[in-house]
Structures are given as C-alpha cells and as structure tokens.
Amino acid sequence: MSAMEWTAAIAVEHLNKQYQVKHGGEGFALKDISFSLPQGTILGLIGENGAGKTTLIKLLLNAITKDSGNIRFWGKDMQTAEKEIKSQIGVVLDEGFFYEGVTPQQVGKVLSNVFLNWDDALYQSYLERFSLPTGQQIKEFSKGMKMKLSLSSALAHHPRLLILDEPTGGIDPVCRNEILDLFLEFVQSEENSILFSSHITGDMEKVADYLLYLHAGQQALYGEREDILFGYAILKCTREDFAHMAAEDMVAYRENQFGVEVLVRERKTMAAKYPNAVVENVSLEQLMVFLPKEKKQVAKV
Amino acid sequence: MMKGLILKDFYTMARYGRTMLALVVFYVLLAFLGQPAGFVSAMMVFLCAMMVISSFSYDEYGKWNKYCLSLPVSRRQMVGGKYLFALIMLVIGLGLGLLSGYLLSLTQDISFSEEVLPSCLGGAAAALFMLSLLLPLMYRFGVEKGRILLLAVCFLPVILILGFLKFAEVYHLPLPDEATMLMWLKFLPILVLAGFGASYLCSAAIFAKKEL
Numbered sequence: 001m002s003a004m005e006w007t008a009a010i011a012v013e014h015l016n017k018q019y020q021v022k023h024g025g026e027g028f029a030l031k032d033i034s035f036s037l038p039q040g041t042i043l044g045l046i047g048e049n050g051a052g053k054t055t056l057i058k059l060l061l062n063a064i065t066k067d068s069g070n071i072r073f074w075g076k077d078m079q080t081a082e083k084e085i086k087s088q089i090g091v092v093l094d095e096g097f098f099y100e101g102v103t104p105q106q107v108g109k110v111l112s113n114v115f116l117n118w119d120d121a122l123y124q125s126y127l128e129r130f131s132l133p134t135g136q137q138i139k140e141f142s143k144g145m146k147m148k149l150s151l152s153s154a155l156a157h158h159p160r161l162l163i164l165d166e167p168t169g170g171i172d173p174v175c176r177n178e179i180l181d182l183f184l185e186f187v188q189s190e191e192n193s194i195l196f197s198s199h200i201t202g203d204m205e206k207v208a209d210y211l212l213y214l215h216a217g218q219q220a221l222y223g224e225r226e227d228i229l230f231g232y233a234i235l236k237c238t239r240e241d242f243a244h245m246a247a248e249d250m251v252a253y254r255e256n257q258f259g260v261e262v263l264v265r266e267r268k269t270m271a272a273k274y275p276n277a278v279v280e281n282v283s284l285e286q287l288m289v290f291l292p293k294e295k296k297q298v299a300k301v
Numbered sequence: 302m303m304k305g306l307i308l309k310d311f312y313t314m315a316r317y318g319r320t321m322l323a324l325v326v327f328y329v330l331l332a333f334l335g336q337p338a339g340f341v342s343a344m345m346v347f348l349c350a351m352m353v354i355s356s357f358s359y360d361e362y363g364k365w366n367k368y369c370l371s372l373p374v375s376r377r378q379m380v381g382g383k384y385l386f387a388l389i390m391l392v393i394g395l396g397l398g399l400l401s402g403y404l405l406s407l408t409q410d411i412s413f414s415e416e417v418l419p420s421c422l423g424g425a426a427a428a429l430f431m432l433s434l435l436l437p438l439m440y441r442f443g444v445e446k447g448r449i450l451l452l453a454v455c456f457l458p459v460i461l462i463l464g465f466l467k468f469a470e471v472y473h474l475p476l477p478d479e480a481t482m483l484m485w486l487k488f489l490p491i492l493v494l495a496g497f498g499a500s501y502l503c504s505a506a507i508f509a510k511k512e513l
Contacts, residue, residue, distance in 0.1 A: 063370045064512040087373040096367035099313040099359045106312040113305030114372050163371075 007075040008036040009193035015069035040190040044208030045197035051214040053197040090154030094165040100139035115157035126152035144175035164196040201284035233267035237277035252290040263290040306382030342398035343424030349394025350428035358444040433500035
C-alpha cells in the first residue's frame with residue numbers, strides 16, 4: 001500500500017465554531033477540536049446531550065461553516081473536493097431523511113439518480129437482510145426499521161466512510177446488535193472507516209477503536225479506547241482512608257453509603273500507594289460521569 | 302443528479318397529488334354548473350403551483366435539506382431542482398387547465414381561443430410571478446413565515462396597481478390605452494421568465510450561506 005492510501009479517513013485540526021446568539025450574546029461554541037480517524041477503524045463520538053456531537057458532524061459535512069481549523073477527508077479538503085468526498089461517504093443523521101410517505105423502493109430510485117456509483121443489487125440485499133418491506137411507507141416502520149433503512153441507503157453506493165449521528169439511540173438491544181455487527185463487518189475491509197456518535201457507552205465499548213469525548217463543546221478525551229480506559233482506575237476505599245488521600249491523586253470522587261469511589265490515573269502506582277483500597281477497572285460510563293466534575297465531588301448516589 | 306431530486310419531489314407529493322386531482326374534478330363539476338370556464342382552468346394552474354409550496358413544507362417537516370446536503374449534491378443543484386420542479390408543475394397545471402377548458406368549450410358556449418387559452422396563460426404567468434417572489438422568501442425565512450408572506454405576495458401586485466391608478470388619477474397622468482397594454486402583454490412571458498431566472502439566482506445565493 002502506498003502512503004496515500006493510508007492517509008486518515010478524517011483528519012481534523014484545531015476546529016472552531018461559535019454560534020452567534022441574536023442581540024449579540026455568545027452562543028454555543030465548539031472549541032479547538034483535533035482528532036483523526038485512521039482507515040479501517042471505528043471512532044466513537046461520545047458526550048452528553050448538547051455537548052456538540054451533532055454540531056461537529058454538521059461541520060464535517062459542511063452543513064454549517066467553521067470559523068477556523070482544518071478538516072480533511074483522505075487528505076482532501078471539503079471546500080475544494082466536496083462532491084468527490086461526499087460520493088464516498090454514507091451518512092445517517094439524527095434528524096433528516098426522506099418524507100415518511102415514501103417507500104424504500106422509491107428511496108432507492110431517488111438515490112440511484114443521485115449517486116453515480118449506486119449499486120441497486122446491494123441495496124436490495126440490505127433490504128432483504130433486514131426484512132424491510134420494499135413497498136411499504138416509511139411512516140409505518142418501527143424506529144429500528146427506519147434506522148436499518150437509513151443504513152441500507154447509506155451503504156448502497158460502496159462508501160469508504162460512514163458518518164452516523166446516534167444510529168443506535170432509542171433502538172432495542174437486538175436491533176442495536178445487528179447494527180453494531182454491520183459496523184464491524186463494514187470495517188473488515190481495511191480501507192473502510194466509521195465515525196459514529198452515541199451516548200450508549202456499551203456500544204462504544206463493543207466496537208469503537210478510538211474515542212472522542214466532547215464535554216461542553218470541548219475535547220475532554222481523545223485516543224485509542226484501550227489506552228483511555230487503562231489510563232484510569234477506580235479506587236474504592238473507606239471514608240477514613242479517603243481522608244488521608246493526597247488531593248493531587250484524585251481526578252474526581254463520589255461518596256456513597258459504603259465509602260468513597262475515587263477516579264485516579266496510573267493504576268499501578270495508586271494501587272501500591274493505597275494498599276487498603278480496592279482497585280477496579282473504569283468503565284466508559286463511569287468516566288463520563290466522573291470526568292466533567294474533575295477535582296470535584298460527583299453527585300451522590 | 303437533478304433527476305433524483307425531482308423524482309423525490311414527485312414521490313413525496315404523490316398522495317397530495319391525488320387529493321389535488323379530486324379538487325380538479327370538483328372544479329370541473331363547478332364549471333358545468335355555470336362557473337366561467339376560464340376561471341376554472343386558471344385555478345388548475347394555481348393549484349399545481351401550490352404543490353411547489355407544499356413540497357417545501359414537506360421538505361422542512363422531514364428535514365430533507367439537511368439530509369440532502371450529505372449527498373453529493375451541491376446547494377445550487379438543490380435549489381435548481383426545486384425551480385425545475387416548479388416549472389414542471391406549472392406545465393402540468395397548464396396542460397390540465399387547457400385540457401379541462403377544451404372539454405368545457407365543447408359542451409358550453411365558450412371560445413377556447415378567446416377565453417380558455419388567455420386565462421390559462423394569464424394564470425400561469427401570475428403563478429410564475431408569485432413563485433418567483435415567494436421561493437426566495439421561503440429559502441430565507443422558512444415555510445411557516447413564508448406562508449404568511451404568501452398573502453403579502455398575493456396582495457402586493459394588487460396594491461401596486463391600485464396605487465398606480467390612484468397616483469395617475471391625482472396627477473392626471475394618462476393611463477395606457479388598450480393597444481399599448483396589449484403590446485406590453487406580448488412581452489409578459491419573457492418578463493415573467495426572466496423574473497423566474499433572477500429569482501433562482503437570488504434563492505441560490507440565499508441558500509449558499511444558509512446554516513442547516
């Protein structure tokens with residue numbers, strides 16, 4: 001493989017976007033976001049509601065204009081190669097698709113006239129795989145079926161990159177697993193990549209190779225999932241032991257009826273320093289709850 | 302590319318179109334009951350033009366434009382597709398109007414060439430003019446406000462003409478005679494089409510900067 005082929009599917013550098021509120025005030029802002037999505041991998045975009053996930057996706061798709069920073073897809077700029085890039089991306093948005101009175105058959109007809117590389121046989125095979133009735137109006141579909149249709153229509157032009165906003169939100173576990181399996185299948189081909197947002201941390205733990213955690217418009221964490229999760233640990237200790245802990249060792253803590261849970265870095269050092277405490281792996285969900293409250297007490301359970 | 306966008310509008314409006322057809326039948330019945338055939342034919346052109354406005358609200362409701370932007374379709378093409386759809390709907394409306402007017406002229410004592418044809422063409426010109434004003438407004442302000450503006454857009458020409466007549470009366474300006482009016486009327490199609498083109502450029506410029 002040449003160097004070009006290994007360029008990151010998405011590379012973002014120092015991306016900024018500030019929304020102006022009417023009458024002059026400052027609105028929501030996305031500040032200094034930098035990350036890259038290597039080909040053949042899955043990047044999970046996590047964060048609370050309103051953290052900026054959808055804004056970031058809109059910026060990537062050029063639906064809103066950035067204030068500053070660089071966004072490149074396979075080394076190319078959206079400003080100059082928009083059509084070329086978009087013909088190689090499959091997108092599922094949180095909001096925005098066909099009017100619900102149309103049928104999957106009609107969706108296929110329209111998109112086959114939009115994408116030069118549309119593969120109708122592939123589209124039909126996805127519809128069949130997900131048992132979607134081709135002649136039924138979308139409004140009669142369940143939420144899971146709608147998502148499967150969106151995915152089928154995002155995949156039928158052989159994209160190299162999927163950008164998906166909350167593809168697993170509000171969907172039952174069985175259906176969600178089918179969707180996650182599809183993701184893993186898609187990245188089997190080494191040049192294919194996925195960026196998807198979700199606040200279902202379990203989904204991320206299952207499939208994401210990289211994580212980008214947004215908090216209040218800022219990049220709170222970015223890196224390989226394993227590195228991030230092994231970089232932290234939870235210390236469980238009594239209130240008395242907690243009182244003797246050095247403040248600089250705590251990232252955040254939470255008191256409960258049995259004692260105190262403390263989020264720490266450098267698990268081995270901490271385990272040796274505080275032998276009375278129980279050291280546990282941290283889950284993504286715990287990280288999301290603890291991290292925004294850095295140095296502070298997390299709300300009691 | 303464009304074909305896909307227009308196809309989408311047709312699929313979206315298919316159900317609505319059936320309701321419209323029912324209305325067409327209703328108007329034709331009205332005509333048989335004595336409404337002037339010219340009015341009925343012109344109404345059909347307007348009904349079809351209204352479909353364009355409805356397709357806008359369907360798009361907004363489903364947030365189609367957001368989705369469409371993720372496809373390899375430029376913003377200019379998105380606007381162009383809508384304008385083409387408007388033209389196609391007008392041609393269909395004109396066809397329906399002329400056809401129904403022709404059928405009516407067979408059974409009633411009216412002239413196709415002197416009554417039906419002029420009112421259909423006049424209706425088409427008026428509809429095109431209305432859309433030319435309205436589409437950029439809808440791209441700028443969205444459908445809801447656009448609907449309110451529709452009223453203003455419909456009354457604007459009336460107010461302008463009445464205003465001009467009043468102005469002419471007060472200052473004793475000569476009103477154009479019938480011959481001059483007819484001469485101007487010949488230029489009307491060109492003027493209206495040119496206005497439609499200008500309207501497209503306007504909408505494209507508005508939509509290019511829109512944050513979706």
